[in-house]
Amino acid sequence: MVLIFEKQTASEDCEIKKTQALRQVDSLAWFWKSSCRNMIVLLCRCAFISIAAWKLLPEPADISHDRAVNTRFLGELGNEFDRSIDSHIDNLECIGWRATKECSPLGPLFEGKNRASAFLRGFIHNDLPCDQQIPVYWEGSGYCEMKTRAGQVVKVFQKGCREGSHRPEQLKAYFSCHMAASFLKYKNRMMSYEPDEPITVSDHAVPSRGIVMQVYGRILPSVYSLVKVLREVHGCKLPIEFWSLSGEVTESDPVVQQLLAETNTALRIISDASITSYMSKPYSIVYSHFDQVLWLDSDNFPFHDPSFLFETVEFQQNGAIFWKDFWRPQMNDFFLTKSSLAWELFDIPPDSPIREEMEMEAGQLVIDRRRSRKALNALLFLTITFKEIIGPMDLLLGDKDLFRFAFHTTNTPFHYMEKPPGFAGISTWSFFSSHTVCGQTMMQPDPVGNPLFFHRNLAKLKDRKSLERVWEKGMRFIGNSDAQYHVDGWPSFSRSACYAPTDPAYFEELDFGIGSNVSQFESKILFYAGEAVSMLEEENPK
Structure with a gap:
């Protein structure tokens, strides 16, 4: 895949520079306001x-x-x-x-x-x-x-x-x-563990394949846009399952009706009351009707048709493909640290190479359910017992590393994508940071290292206010090992957070200016999300 970057017009360039200047003013105001507030909060916390x-x-x-x-x-x-x-x-x-x-x-x-x-x-x-x-x-x-x-x-x-x-x-x-x-x-x-409800797969010579995703009210604009991108932009013909907890959506919802009107789509309801929140992801994969599953988070947009992943050597040889997160336990930079009690819980020896792996990001997963039965049993157990030990002790963040531990402990093979993620975001500059990109979207690579998935985890599409362009620049990791990869989060002037590398020498900066194929791709995503927002506004006028 080749990324094509074209110049924007003079008026567009002027508008972007104006926007960036306004952001710097916001940055200064935010800095002084937040510094005073944070100092007061810190003093109160220390005293308490x-x-x-x-x-x-x-x-x-x-x-x-x-x-x-x-x-x-x-x-x-x-x-x-x-x-x-x-x-x-x-x-x-x-x-x-x-x-x-x-x-x-x-x-x-x-x-x-x-x-x-x-x-x-x-x-x-x-x-x-x-x-x-x-x-x-x-x-x-x-x-x-x-x-x-x-x-x-x-x-x-x-x-x-x-x-x-x-x-x-x-x-x-x-x-x-x-x-x-x-x-x-x-x-x-x-x-x-053996589940009360058996995990079933087909006995057909050719395994069934499909996309599985979650759907609920707040993310309907993003789900709608994702499906439109898959079908109308990429021409993806894989069938799609939408999974939802009981009571979260109904087939009478206008956006849901449009989703189900697409070819080869189905809505499946999780009636098990013990499954809540993000635990619906592993449950949906375990009980999917497809033999081979591509899971996509609702805010994760493939740059082109992802169907080819089922045909890759990585999937054919291993039966599963997982992607890395920003964080590495040996750096103690996020949730799972090198001395976490999670290692002892799963009986992983101190010298195991598993402890050197980066944390896992589960915005996209490719799993052959036929070849992963033991791991899926373990995954379901971790899901339904999450509130016993892992949750109360805060050993893992949500569902994402449950997959990796389930596969490792059952000796089920998977391919861990070699390159860690890059990110796309807005151009930035401030007196308080040397970063040139405020990362708002995680860019996950394909097997050869090109951007494949644009996961808008800090720029979710949920209402009209959120329909704004945030892919102005990108950063792609070009280092040779995970040891050279270190990303940090930092406060944003107008957003919840930004992500950027601590050492830009190991990253390549990409220009996603207006007119580039990435910019055009984002415009289509925003257009389709806007259609869904309009449907919701008509259904529930203020």
């Missing part, structure tokens, strides 16, 4: 946390046990303790939480009562009883000691200090040593 930590910090537990002997990690015990056998786990006795130094569960133990130290550092540098709640994402390292019937002491919940930046909600994530048994059994339950 300090008082709460001092008042609510538990007294250190006085647990009589020789901590210097017989203490080993689960992975070091070999045949002495097999966590794949539930009866071994059931016979574990909880001793308590052991606080360690050096921000590592392998560090030396804290001795004595360290209430003052705990106050200054943020939380726990003390031994604690088994029923004490321990923050997942707070300062302090350690582990839960559990004793076998033979007297061997093993370590569970091997926790390091907080790493990277975390959402405020994550500070509410807790665990206790009493949860150790259910934590250790979780993978065993996943590996043996």
